[in-house]
Amino acid sequence: MADRPRALLAMSPEFLHQLFPEPLMRRLAAVLDFDPSFIARDYTEPAAKAALAEAEVVVSSWGAPMLDDATLAGAPQLKAVLHAAGTVKWIIGKSGWERGLAVSSSSGANALPVAEYTLASILMAGKGIFQLREDFRKERTFALGYIHPGVGNFGRTIGIVGASKIGRRVVELLRPFDFTVLLADPYVEAAEAAELGTELVELDELVARADVVSVHAPDLPETEHLINAERLAAMRSGTVVVNTARGRLVDTDALTAEVLSGRLSAVIDVTHPEPLPAHSPLYDLPNVFLTPHVAGSHGNELSRMGLFMVEEAERYAAGEPLRHRVDSETLGRQA
Structure with missing residues (x-):
């Protein structure tokens, strides 16, 4: 392409080839003019400052x-930021939004593995897999033909806290199953919830009714301890709490007390603090499945995040609207 927009790569270098393996790098270079050997880490450095002054597009990531x-102020040509990662809150200043920069993010790509992890957690928890595995590991035998009471996914009620990109994807993935899905989100109307295939309820009703409470709200000052001691106490015995959002949304001390009692179970991929102290009982409890912040994109899933921004670069170069453009008006209430 003769008149490719001038671009600049900006990210930690170790992520470049994970996000953009060779086939994707070729596609990116076909529509943007950039030096693949130069990655900006500090815009005040002379080389980065000079490159940014000429750049129309920044391709960024973690x-x-x-x-x-x-x-x-030193980037007069800049028109677009294509962020091959999640939130853009920490990479765009106020004047960027005022200028009307076209900002796109791969948060939608990162939502997919988180939603898949959540679906797997819901299904496994419904079958009682985590406790049954512990029992089987201890006993090393089982009775053929024995029907385990109190487990199964038929007719379960799943509570989704937050209609984020991840929350909505989880709702989509739940549709083939025999679940009743509740949704709590202050920014969603009942008609929209119905279109999603959910029943809109207040959070207090959701925690009291759901067999599984799955947290997908953003990490904001007003959502700290959204799932607090009172809401945990309001859950019925046997309820499973799934948290793939952020650790601060769930009161760790209150949750620890509830799972220690055996009244609740939990699948936790994020905690506060993160990681937990080595002495935390959450590491060892049979009714807690604790993972090290792995629900999001890892391994080959990073290239999907790169693909999202390569496709955006192709749209930008063709003069087409960006599909994953960030809405600055709603950014403040997003993760």
């Missing part, structure tokens, strides 16, 4: 420096 107001 480890990218902040495009603050002072930096943007």
Whole structure:
């Protein structure tokens, strides 16, 4: 392409080839003009400063420096930021939004593995797999033909806390199953919830009715301890709490007390603090399935995040609207 927009890569170098393996890098280079051997880590460095002054597009990811107001003043040609990662809250200054930069993010790509992890957790928890595995490991035998009471996924009620990209994808994945799905989100109307195939309820009703409470709300000051001691106490015995959002949304001390009592179970991929102290009982309890923040994109899933931004670069170069453009008006209430 003769008139490719000038671009600059900005991220931690170790992520470049995980996000953009060779086939994707070729596609990116076909529509953007950039030096693949130069990655900006600090926009105040002379080489990065000079490159940014000429760039029309920044392709960024984890480890990218902040495009603050002072930096943007030295980037007169900049029109678009294609962020091959999740949130863009920490990489775009106020003047970037005021300028009307086209900002796109791969948060939708990252939502997919989180939703898949959540679906797997819901199904496994419904079958009682975590406790049954512990029992089987201890006893090393089982009675053929024995029907385990109190387990199974038929007719379960699943509570989704937050209609985020991940929450909505979880709802989609739950549709083939025999579940009743409740949704709690202050920004969703009943008609929209019905279109999603859910019943809109207040959070207090959701925690009291659901067999599984899955948390997908953003990490904001007002959502800290959204699932607090009172709401945990309101859950029926046997309820499973699934948290793939952020650890601060669930009161760790209150949850620990509930699972220690055996009244509740939990599948936890994120905690506060993160990681938990080595002495935390959550590591060892049979009714807690604890994983090290792995629900999001890892391994070959990173290339899907890169693919999302390569496709955005192709749209941008063709003069087409960006499909994953970030809405600055709603950014403040997103993760």
